[in-house]
Amino acid sequence: MVGHTLELRGSPFLQEIIREVPGGERIVHCLQCGTCGGSCPNGADMEYTPRTILAMITANQRDKVLKANTMWFCVSCYSCVSRCPQKIPITDIMYGLKRISIREKAYQETDAPALAKTFTDLLDKYGRSFELGLASRYYLFNRPLAMLKMGPMGLSMFTRGRMSLTPTRIRNVDQLQAIIRKARELGGVS
Amino acid sequence: MKYAYYPGCSLECNSAAYDHSVRAVADLLGIELREIDDWNCCGATEYFTQDELAACAVIARNLALVDPQLDQVVAPCAACYLNLRKVDHLMQENPELESKVNQCLAAGKLHYDPGRVRVRHLLDLIYSDFGEATLRDKVVQPLTGLRVACYYGCQIVRPFHGTDNPEQPTKLDEVFSWLGAEVVDFPVKAHCCGGHMTQISEPQAFEMIRRLLANAEEYKADVIVTMCPMCQLNLDAYQARVNGFFHTDYKIPIIFFTQLLGVAFGLDWKKLGFGKEIVPAEPVLRRKLTAVAAA
Numbered sequence: 504m505v506g507h508t509l510e511l512r513g514s515p516f517l518q519e520i521i522r523e524v525p526g527g528e529r530i531v532h533c534l535q536c537g538t539c540g541g542s543c544p545n546g547a548d549m550e551y552t553p554r555t556i557l558a559m560i561t562a563n564q565r566d567k568v569l570k571a572n573t574m575w576f577c578v579s580c581y582s583c584v585s586r587c588p589q590k591i592p593i594t595d596i597m598y599g600l601k602r603i604s605i606r607e608k609a610y611q612e613t614d615a616p617a618l619a620k621t622f623t624d625l626l627d628k629y630g631r632s633f634e635l636g637l638a639s640r641y642y643l644f645n646r647p648l649a650m651l652k653m654g655p656m657g658l659s660m661f662t663r664g665r666m667s668l669t670p671t672r673i674r675n676v677d678q679l680q681a682i683i684r685k686a687r688e689l690g691g692v693s
Numbered sequence: 694m695k696y697a698y699y700p701g702c703s704l705e706c707n708s709a710a711y712d713h714s715v716r717a718v719a720d721l722l723g724i725e726l727r728e729i730d731d732w733n734c735c736g737a738t739e740y741f742t743q744d745e746l747a748a749c750a751v752i753a754r755n756l757a758l759v760d761p762q763l764d765q766v767v768a769p770c771a772a773c774y775l776n777l778r779k780v781d782h783l784m785q786e787n788p789e790l791e792s793k794v795n796q797c798l799a800a801g802k803l804h805y806d807p808g809r810v811r812v813r814h815l816l817d818l819i820y821s822d823f824g825e826a827t828l829r830d831k832v833v834q835p836l837t838g839l840r841v842a843c844y845y846g847c848q849i850v851r852p853f854h855g856t857d858n859p860e861q862p863t864k865l866d867e868v869f870s871w872l873g874a875e876v877v878d879f880p881v882k883a884h885c886c887g888g889h890m891t892q893i894s895e896p897q898a899f900e901m902i903r904r905l906l907a908n909a910e911e912y913k914a915d916v917i918v919t920m921c922p923m924c925q926l927n928l929d930a931y932q933a934r935v936n937g938f939f940h941t942d943y944k945i946p947i948i949f950f951t952q953l954l955g956v957a958f959g960l961d962w963k964k965l966g967f968g969k970e971i972v973p974a975e976p977v978l979r980r981k982l983t984a985v986a987a988a
Contacts, residue, residue: 523745524745525786525787525790526786526787544885544901545890545897548897575893576894576897578738578887578888578889578890578901579741580847580851580884580885581847581859582851582885584851584852585859585860598741601742602742602745605742605743614892614893615742615893618739618889618892618893620743622740623736623744626734626736626740631705632737634707641892649895652934656933659930659971660707660971663970663971664706665707665708665709665969666706667705667706673731673732674731675731678754678803679733679751681801682754682798683747683797684800685796685797685799685800686744686746686747686749687747689746689796690746691745692746692749692787692790693790
């Protein structure tokens, strides 16, 4: 490894991302070409494009990055990843930023963390997703007014047999929960 | 041929039409699908937002539950397909992650050796393992005259050595042209539908949906066929809201590719799940297909 990449690795925030995200160490190979931002379907709405975020991570601008809306506009379409000439796992880095931002409650003006929490809580409980439970809990607690607008659509889904009123529970939910508990206990991928 | 089958949560209810048509088409082609016993949700994009290791372990449980006598699993849903491939890939690339995921699985008395199960999409099976001659041979109702926009979405074609070219996939286009359809150009065919964005920020979500509907209309598609429950839901169920938001008047039916395959193979429309879509597909399809038959 040449000298300047060692220097780049000196950013504590970069080190944190490397621990948080499998393949995160590839950030040091970023050429700042901007293909990621140009490929992103939501790039125009982001405070900082993915390219800028990668540079900010290297420059240790932790607070600014964690408060940015960038990762919350990432829809996990992997366009940037499949086009990145340096094979940087940008979508997974966005997931990593979401997780750190949630742990530290640094995020601003987004309901995405509440949606993720409600979804995974239901998964942990039943082993399957439960759309009606997700929609009612998420909207009730986070976006009560938007719930009204969802009414007609929910009704047309229901009348076509596309919305179940009761959750499906897997048989070995205890086994699944033991696996999840162990993951929490191990506390991360590295 | 026998394959393990991972339907995923969407196919249980909101996209039951996909499940029904996948099973009907597989049955006709002699593909035996054995549902993974007691499978769990793949966590979609939400578990990776919460906890990376738990996300991987939750997904890996399904791979570990694949019948030891089977070495391939068919996953029709884009998120499920991507997640299963992603975790298998991450475990192969990263020994530390592999060890941790297996420590988690061990808490449930399970184990998974990465690489043991090959994750396939039904499109890939139909295209690669059956091919043009076999499919043409099965056609009862040619799709002649029907203008089809083939929509691949994002997660099936990207990025873990997915089922087709990530930029300009063509397999779905080829399959439907074999069946007689007039496959239209659809430049945005591998663009994202917005996924869960409808739940987070409607202006962004609606714009992503609008781009897809506008493009299909520009190329005069009668119908959009999709491979993903989320794409179907966003384009179909939100079409009226998108029209309201942009003062547009799109009425484009959105159906699963297996439903249209089933029509070409002469299967019963009810069994293929028609009637569950919100923008009705049957009138357009019947009009187009009988017009050709009468001519």
